[in-house]
Amino acid sequence: MRIDDILAGRARHGDPVFSFEFFPPKTPDGERNLQRALDSLSTLRPDFASVTYGAGGSTRDRTLDIVREIKDSYGIEAMAHLSCVGTTADELRSILDQVRAAGIENVLALRGDPPAGETEWRPHPGGLHYSTELASLIAADYEMAIGAACFPRSTRRLPISPTTCASCARRSPRARRSSSPSSSSTTSSTSISSRRRERSGSTCRSSRDHPDHQCGPDQAVHAACGASIPEPLLDALDGYADEPDSVLELGVAYATLQCADLLARGAPGIHFYVLNKAPSARAILGALRLQRPWERFRPERV
Numbered sequence: 001m002r003i004d005d006i007l008a009g010r011a012r013h014g015d016p017v018f019s020f021e022f023f024p025p026k027t028p029d030g031e032r033n034l035q036r037a038l039d040s041l042s043t044l045r046p047d048f049a050s051v052t053y054g055a056g057g058s059t060r061d062r063t064l065d066i067v068r069e070i071k072d073s074y075g076i077e078a079m080a081h082l083s084c085v086g087t088t089a090d091e092l093r094s095i096l097d098q099v100r101a102a103g104i105e106n107v108l109a110l111r112g113d114p115p116a117g118e119t120e121w122r123p124h125p126g127g128l129h130y131s132t133e134l135a136s137l138i139a140a141d142y143e144m145a146i147g148a149a150c151f152p153r154s155t156r157r158l159p160i161s162p163t164t165c166a167s168c169a170r171r172s173p174r175a176r177r178s179s180s181p182s183s184s185s186t187t188s189s190t191s192i193s194s195r196r197r198e199r200s201g202s203t204c205r206s207s208r209d210h211p212d213h214q215c216g217p218d219q220a221v222h223a224a225c226g227a228s229i230p231e232p233l234l235d236a237l238d239g240y241a242d243e244p245d246s247v248l249e250l251g252v253a254y255a256t257l258q259c260a261d262l263l264a265r266g267a268p269g270i271h272f273y274v275l276n277k278a279p280s281a282r283a284i285l286g287a288l289r290l291q292r293p294w295e296r297f298r299p300e301r302v
């Protein structure tokens, strides 16, 4: 099923879309973690799950394998991420042929980040420059729902306003972008104002919402996407520097409140970067489903 149809169906009933993002592991231990996370999180019946596409290439083939497994073995709708990094347009078409042959109807069209060790992003000779070009390529020849990455704040490498970011994501008339998971800021108000600029159909992607991570790596994620962490939260985390369990608990509590705030203010869904770990996402989503903050949303107040 296409994710744009899932979003539309949920919106008709006033319900949000919840989804999880996994990544292809590089080691046998990582494979076991992924399997455990899939077994555990699939019981929450998310609306869909997505799988990232590595910049370096070593795990790229695994993206489609895992997407297929999520759909076929777990019965959960799945989306494959695809980036332009290091790939010609013909190679992208060949990957999309495989995605289509696997019965996958959803692709997140990305430009991608530079491979590890490189700082500047350069298009492959014969490749594409922007995610909009990839979205156009998909829309021209493939009957698929196309997702786009959006940022509530301007991106790091080419500073632009969030409005420009949202409009870039929709620039190509042929590229019917169906959903735009937005990288979270840790201030819900930023995500909400970004969302107001976009149409319904974007979901908020939350990395602070997966506090299976400790402070350091999460800050790296935020730095990479140009988001900021509020000072009071940083101070609170600093206070727990030697207590990883407390960092985790604070993260889960904070993320739950943040998601509840977003949903009560009309966010159409939450896309959790679960990083192949289940406990925090289970706790947060469990609490949200009990409290149902989206029922407090009043469109006239937006």
Ligand SMILES: Cc1cc2nc3c(=O)[nH]c(=O)nc-3n(C[C@H](O)[C@H](O)[C@H](O)COP(=O)(O)OP(=O)(O)OC[C@H]3O[C@@H](n4cnc5c(N)ncnc54)[C@H](O)[C@@H]3O)c2cc1C
Pocket (backbone or CB within 6 Å): 051, 052, 053, 054, 055, 081, 082, 083, 108, 109, 110, 111, 112, 113, 129, 130, 131, 132, 148, 149, 150, 151, 155, 157, 158, 159, 160, 164, 165, 168, 169, 171, 181, 182, 183, 205
């Ligand atoms: C939900 C989500 C999932 C992600 N998954 C992955 C993943 O699996 N693998 C991975 O490698 N990375 C992933 N990323 C990161 C993404 O690759 C980076 O954000 C990367 O730096 C840019 O990719 P993009 O698709 O946002 O690029 P683009 O949309 O192409 O944007 C890149 C820059 O170019 C500008 N731009 C876009 N179109 C045009 C145009 N037509 N003309 C002029 N300027 C333009 C944009 O404003 C932006 O500054 C993800 C990000 C998000 C939010």
